[in-house]
Amino acid sequence: xxxxxxxxxxxxxxxxxxxxxxxxxxxxxxxxxxxxxxxxxxxxxxxxxxxxxxxxxxxxxxxxxxxxxxxxxxxxxxxxxxxxxxxxxxxxxxxxxxxxxxxxxxxxxxxxxxxxxxxxxxxxxxxxxxxxxxxxxxxxxxxxxxxxxxxxxxxxxxxxxxxxxxxxxxxxxxxxxxxxxxxxxxxxxxxxxxxxxxxxxxxxxxxxxxxxxxxxxxxxxxxxxxxxxxxxxxxxxxxxxxxxxxxxxxxxxxxxxxxxxxx
Amino acid sequence: xxxxxxxxxxxxxxxxxxxxxxxxxxxxxxxxxxxxxxxxxxxxxxxxxxxxxxxxxxxxxxxxxxxxxxxxxxxxxxxxxxxxxxxxxxxxxxxxxxxxxxxxxxxxxxxxxxxxxxxxxxxxxxxxxxxxxxxxxxxxxxxxxxxxxxxxxxxxxxxxxxxxxxxxxxxxxxxxxxxxxxxxxxxxxxxxxxxxxxxxxxxxxxxxxxxxxxxxxxxxxxxxxxxxxxxxxxxxxxxxxxxxxxxxxxxxxxxxxxxxxxx
Numbered sequence: 001x002x003x004x005x006x007x008x009x010x011x012x013x014x015x016x017x018x019x020x021x022x023x024x025x026x027x028x029x030x031x032x033x034x035x036x037x038x039x040x041x042x043x044x045x046x047x048x049x050x051x052x053x054x055x056x057x058x059x060x061x062x063x064x065x066x067x068x069x070x071x072x073x074x075x076x077x078x079x080x081x082x083x084x085x086x087x088x089x090x091x092x093x094x095x096x097x098x099x100x101x102x103x104x105x106x107x108x109x110x111x112x113x114x115x116x117x118x119x120x121x122x123x124x125x126x127x128x129x130x131x132x133x134x135x136x137x138x139x140x141x142x143x144x145x146x147x148x149x150x151x152x153x154x155x156x157x158x159x160x161x162x163x164x165x166x167x168x169x170x171x172x173x174x175x176x177x178x179x180x181x182x183x184x185x186x187x188x189x190x191x192x193x194x195x196x197x198x199x200x201x202x203x204x205x206x207x208x209x210x211x212x213x214x215x216x217x218x219x220x221x222x223x224x225x226x227x228x229x230x231x232x233x234x235x236x237x238x239x240x241x242x243x244x245x246x247x248x249x250x251x252x253x254x255x256x257x258x259x260x261x262x263x
Numbered sequence: 264x265x266x267x268x269x270x271x272x273x274x275x276x277x278x279x280x281x282x283x284x285x286x287x288x289x290x291x292x293x294x295x296x297x298x299x300x301x302x303x304x305x306x307x308x309x310x311x312x313x314x315x316x317x318x319x320x321x322x323x324x325x326x327x328x329x330x331x332x333x334x335x336x337x338x339x340x341x342x343x344x345x346x347x348x349x350x351x352x353x354x355x356x357x358x359x360x361x362x363x364x365x366x367x368x369x370x371x372x373x374x375x376x377x378x379x380x381x382x383x384x385x386x387x388x389x390x391x392x393x394x395x396x397x398x399x400x401x402x403x404x405x406x407x408x409x410x411x412x413x414x415x416x417x418x419x420x421x422x423x424x425x426x427x428x429x430x431x432x433x434x435x436x437x438x439x440x441x442x443x444x445x446x447x448x449x450x451x452x453x454x455x456x457x458x459x460x461x462x463x464x465x466x467x468x469x470x471x472x473x474x475x476x477x478x479x480x481x482x483x484x485x486x487x488x489x490x491x492x493x494x495x496x497x498x499x500x501x502x503x504x505x506x507x508x509x510x511x512x513x514x515x516x517x518x519x520x521x522x523x524x525x526x
Binding site: 035058059060061076077078080082087088089096097123125139143158 | 419420422423424426427428429437438441442444517518519520
């Protein structure tokens, strides 16, 4: 899907959006437009404001300034970093949270979509971390949201489970076609899943790149690698644009610590 | 072959903890028979058994048991009900907390038995005196644990539930109450223990029926066998109530890892 194909009339628009916590300006006059149906990935270092932006989109937090325009009648569902399942409800009842009893069948179907139909009557505490996140994904999708927000949902999973989940998220996104915003610090994950990658730096958009690789993408594709490297370089470079990366000792040391999450 | 050996070993290990109590009772019986123990100090186990049988035959045992049990039940239902009510109120609403918490925390510091003289003045040695004392003693542990259980709910779960459209009654029924339940049940078990202690003292000091009365009356006539029997009855009743509370926990907290691990 190309950017041009996406409808813009139902877009989410952010104009000069600001949010501060005490003295710290977390989002600084942010401008961004998210067309309907787009899979947008927001990357950036810890504390760049990406989670704050997601919470504003979710309506869990309010901006201090600027404008946040969302299409009328938009339904939003969030998938958090932690699965946040209610431990006293069965897996199926967790998926059906907030649904009327008459729509229990849809919850069963959503659970089947994430491959956990046979665990419907289990307690969440019996599931593995990856399975719990799949339940959380089913719970989000069963409401047929027009905007799905993913707040580093795979951050706590092991590498293999993470790849599996990425495939699942991509598949379900293609089926449901909802606008999706993924916040992640894993550049490779962003390039693998998103139509467009936005880099946030000090509360502003520092980089805004379309990802025009055919799905489903393979990490071995040289174009994939090139794009990932390009974004990664830009992330590591930091806000001061003209500083060469190699000559800066503190940045080089950062280089290693930051690399491990990208691999 | 090896199966029957392991069965025998399992039986042996199960019986082993009872070996010392059994030897103690046998030793106690021998000491009484040999005349080393004065009957007025400690009657022989056989005498306690005889007293038990006689009271059972005459129907007195059942009558006193029923009276004591009814007192604990009435006091417990009233006290725990009020504790639960206030705990939910102060836990859920800031206004409720501002209104009631300080008062309840002040009353909590009064030892229930300290108000015994006042209670006797108010109610005489009527039923209501005992019920009042038990209710008063039970209220605070239930209150504190309910309040604490609600206040220590995972805010992430609450946030999730709200963003999934739960509010008001549904939020309370599906998230707040089940989340606070483990803590509430701790309060209830603790309160059950207290209820018996308070009742024993109240019945010993002022009553015309009940196990405490049975013991106090027997003391007047130096019937040490009945005194010892009363003590054993209290122990048995306390244990029975605790077992019942455990069963409730097992049933209501099935979802909790510490309850299904053994299964």
